Amino acid sequence: MKRVYLDHNATTPLRREARAAMVAAMDQVGNPSSVHAEGRAAKAIVEQARAQVAQTVGCEPAEVVFTSGATEAARVLQVPVPEHHVYVDPTAHDALLAHAGGVGAGATTATLAMGLANSETGVISAMPQRAEGKWCSGAQRADWLLLDITQAAGRIPVDFAASKADFAILSAHKLGGPKGVGALVVRQGLDITALAPGGGQEMGRRSGTENIIGIAGFGAAAAAAARDIASGRWEEVKELRKILENTLAASAKTTIFVGKDSDRLPNTSCFAMPGWKGESQVIQMDLAGFAISAGSACSSGKVRESHVLRAMGYDEETASSAIRVSLGLETTAEDVQRFAETWLAKERNFRARMA
Structure with a gap:
């Protein structure tokens, strides 16, 4: 059997829409950073996918930074500030738990990181409260909130803007896209240290030539996933x-x-x-x-x-x-x-x- x-x-499994988008992108020779026609055509593929992902998770396209996956996106928690502390919900994925810690009680700034939906149990988390400019979860108070929406995106409605969160991370392969591509969502107005310094791609937040084929599949899968939720x-x-x-x-x-x-x-x-x-x-x-x-x-x-x-x-x-x-x-x-x-x-x- x-x-x-x-x-x-x-x-x-890879969605047929993602597969078709990836096959089409394979024929695109240009580099998205090039200004000639071939480069602009490659850039258009990336920007279309950015818009598709943004619509699916309820954010602005300019807030989407393409990465190799949610694990790389979680590196935004590696804030190079000695006085910073990262609080991580104990039920969170290892990709977040790896960044837990800091200087504890002596911290001057802090980030709270948590999963929107748990990967093992499927339980959807209660959102923390925000009071006096701080995110509050139990006795913990943080300046910024990072949501891991990897399991939620494509299965339940996700609205990053409504959540008021500062960051979100997700991976394409959890919603029918290819493995090896994901995104970091950064609320407009926030300045972050580049995940990967270099040529300044992805609005200076993650350098390196974009994975056009993977990104095209990610965008197509995200759009299809949104339609499935709506239906x-x-x-x-x-x-x-x-x-x-x-x-x-x-x-x-x-x-x-x-x-x-x-x-x-x-x-x-x-x-x-x-x-x-x-x-x-x-x-x-x-x-x-x-x-x-x-x-x-x-x-x-x-x-x-x-x-x-x-x-x-x-x-x-x-x-x-x-x-x-x-x-x-x-x-x-x-x-x-x-x-x-x-x-x-x-x-x-x-x-x-x-x-």
Whole structure:
């Protein structure tokens, strides 16, 4: 039987619109920085994609800086100011956690970095409050706010302008674009140190000749993703997730569904069977023809205890027994049913061995 791909939060299949845009861009010989006709044609591809991405995430085109992905975009947190501190939500992706820290209580300026939607659980974060010119989250007060919208963009409406955030980061391959391209969104009026100094491309914020082919695919994928949100296609995916979770809960009553009563991405289900290691579940389901994961795909293939679940208060056994099933627009009811039947059969075998 055909394999079933249920790991869309790790990466999504390339959209046909993105593929077509990339093929067309391959024939464009010009450098976007050149002033001749060929250069202007290449520049037009980049600017069209910039407008497409901006429209999808609710910002101005001039606020979009193309990068190699969200991880590079997060380097904006490396502010070269000794008195700066970066507060990172403990459930955030490693791309943000890598920048956490600074001088703590002695800091004169600070940035709060957080995910808009969690990559492992799909839980949508509550926005921090802004009071007296500061972003407030618990006892933390920060001058600037960075939102990781990587998982949210293309699945739920995102409005950067309405959020009042200062920065946002995202990657193309999470919404059906190619791997190796993403964006940093910088609120108009903010001055940042260049992510990569050099020739001054991308409005001086990220030097280096633009990846025209990847950027073209990014823009086309973003535009297609916006249309899918508007047409309600992700509501259909949400119904499939409900079927999956209800089916599992009915037969495996001790299953813990993380964030079940929270506002979540429509495609994401994170659940744990305490005692049955997530790594073992991933391997068994892979051998059975299903691609799933045990957390975020950010550790070079390593499977480890979920720092997200630990930060949410789950014990070590539960955190190490969780898996993530993330559906896509092409996922079918048959796919979900096959997965549920297979997982439940293996869960019964696990229980029998433990008895």
